[in-house]
Amino acid sequence: MKKKMSSIPFNGTPEQEAKLDAYIAEHRTEEGCLMPIMQEAQLIYGYLPKEVQIHIAEKLGIPAEEVFGVATFYSMFNLSPKGKYQISVCLGTACYVKGSREVLDKICDILEIQPGECTDDGLFSIEACRCVGACGLAPVMMVNGSDVYGRLKASEVESIINKYKEFEKEEKEYENMG
Amino acid sequence: MKTWAELQAIKADVNANVFAASAPGEYRVLVGLATCGIAAGAMPVYDAFKEAAAGNPKCKVGQVGCIGMCQYEPIVEVIEGGKRTTYVKMDAEKAARVYQEHILGGQVVTDYLLVENGITCNSLEDTTFYKLQKRIALRNCGIIDPENIDEYIARDGYAALYKVITEMSSEDVVNVILDSGLRGRGGAGFPTGKKWSFAAVQQAPQKFVCCNADEGDPGAFMDRSVLEGDPHALLEAMTIAGKAIGATQGYIYVRAEYPVAVKRLNIAIKQAKEYGLLGDNILGTDFCFDIGIRLGAGAFVCGEETALMTSIEGKRGEPRPRPPFPAVKGLFQSPTILNNVETYANVAQIILNGASWFSSMGTEKSKGTKVFALGGKINNTGLVEVPMGTTLRTVVEQIGGGIPNGKKFKAAQTGGPSGGCIPAEHFDVEIDYDNLIAIGSMMGSGGLIVMDEDNCMVDIAKFFLDFTVDESCGKCTPCRIGTRRLYELLEKITSGEGEPSDIDELEALAAHIKDNSLCGLGQTAPNPILSTLRYFRDEYEAHINDKKCPSHVCRDLLTFTIDPEKCVGCTKCARNCPANAISGAVKEPHVIDHDKCVQCSVCMQNCAFGAITKD
16 A cells, blocks of 8 residues: 655644653563654654654654655554544445445545545545445445444445535634634 | 352352343343444434333343344344344334334334345344354354343353363363364464363463454454453453463453453453452362463454564564474463453353364364354344354355345455455355365355455455455564565566466466465465466456456446447436546537546446446
8 A cells, every 4th residue: 555654744742742752761671662652652642653653763763764665554654644533434345245345435435535535625535445344335435444334335425525524614703703 | 259059059049030031021122233233323222122111020130141043233233021122223202102013012013123135034043144153252242232241150160161170180171172173263273182281281480371352364254253242251261261370370362453352351250250250269279270361453464373472571573483483482481371252252161061072063174163244245244153074155154145136245354464365166165164175265264255256266365365464463574575476476467468378377386375474374375376377267357368357346347338220319427537538518418538448437427318338
């Protein structure tokens, strides 16, 4: 899987760094601690910016290349930030045979981005994911890993996306009022 | 820390007060809260019952793991006395009604019962789906609260560990597993006892027991169900394995996509430690064994044993050549055994009931049961555990309830991206390791995806190759480049550019990749192509020679036509065509310009007169 390093400027906070450093200090002597540390870093920052990878390498006394190698090997490590609404469409076998490819294509069409990308406004990102284990509900898509839409038809996708756009509008209006 | 006597007291207490037939008028409500249940909306159902029953001493609400009938989720079981009632497709409103009418009023709400083949079933146990199963690995799933160790203990939990520690030598344990005939449930079916015996004889300061819970096959969720429904069974088995091979540390490598499983494993580990069943001085003896959890990060190749161990070491999860085998030099260069979740889920039962009990089930070389994740074009999607040797027909037609919408069975895919398709002509094959290999598929971890006449087998092969191309780790050339070339050939065939020589090329390349790849991923990657070529060669030939997709799946090969007899000239298709490929005057038959048509099928979906066909 090709991965692009994000060009969005890094804007980590000292609090985030302190949190990561505490985790590193606690686990650095354990054998095989690199991946758990990177997983924690992704939880803290939402993705793994170059700066954070270098920071981890320095703290552990290993080459940054090693950290980058691990980050690009595993599909769950993100080098770019995700959209506010992360859409994932399951392309596991059960979903695929029930038409999840059409669902994914439809979403890409509507948002005009490809899987792995984020819309310019930072609202939506799409990914094609591996089996989420909800095969009984195939085809399945999820938003932010928690809103699950099952037994989907490609024709239903647009209204789901609109729902989130609507949320966003309401939130904006609310902010403006406040 | 609990003594054995105290654990026995807990067991008696839970059996008497929680599991036993309660007095009439006393109810237990169990809500299935595995991932699939939660995804279907089980949480509000659980909350509704909790709220309704608050302050009612005669109604206890609990959570259980997956009961196995995915498409009926959310599922609720109400137990009164010895009587179970299963409600399906529940929501919060239905829950309120069940509480009012059943629990307070004593009347079963028949509207929400499960209907199988037109027959209303009071309980899951009355269904054909359930009756034909034999549950060993899944024996506690859907029965106990996975976050409560006491309920596991009440179902003979940790009794096998007690027996191993107090009555058996390491050799005895290995021999029982060897004699039982248990084979690895994760893929290739290597005898588990043999694996253990290799590691047991190694002399080393440290050894490891690992569990592969990185269930990566698309369409497989057996292991998730055990992790979410019965996590202690895994901990107990790994501890037994530790005793058998002389290890003091275990690792569970679980995929991060299973957050519920990870949470329940962590809870289970904590509880087991509190009870002195894990950690230092287990059950008051000098035997120590600890288990750590390592999260995967989304790499299918990490299901391969050496890659998994490299990943636990915190590195890129690339496989390495064998020998040395992990039993000699595995994790951190120490002797290591690795089994998958389902394999471990059988261990405690084998220790308790004996090797001959286990080996009395199944076929000559495949003992015990196998869990399958039924999915795809089948009525009863779900998790089923059947004795080895059950025919595919029984699994699909009887347990699975057949194919929906009156469609015809075309093939069942087993073994995921490493496996193959079993066509209708082998519908009566008895499923076991060796029979599946003989017909060109494999057991794999147990995903069983059913396909009907609407699925194109070339497209399915392409789907799996797309997966392996993406997941190939890149370390060895035959897999890295070879799988991509296979994929490109399939792409060529499905887009209408195929030539007759492509089939020969596919076969030659497939043989080369099988022989020369470093690990199991590459060695089995061509299987989806080889097995579909073996049974559905005519479909490949139709794509190549006639430029047709017989199942009407491959878009580039479709031709849409408007039947002038049926077309009334309503113009709806022309107005909706994104490619402006349709022309015609109002009230006159319309025509599709095939040069412009992009085969999106929008016209067909919009035609109210059924005038448009695809071929």
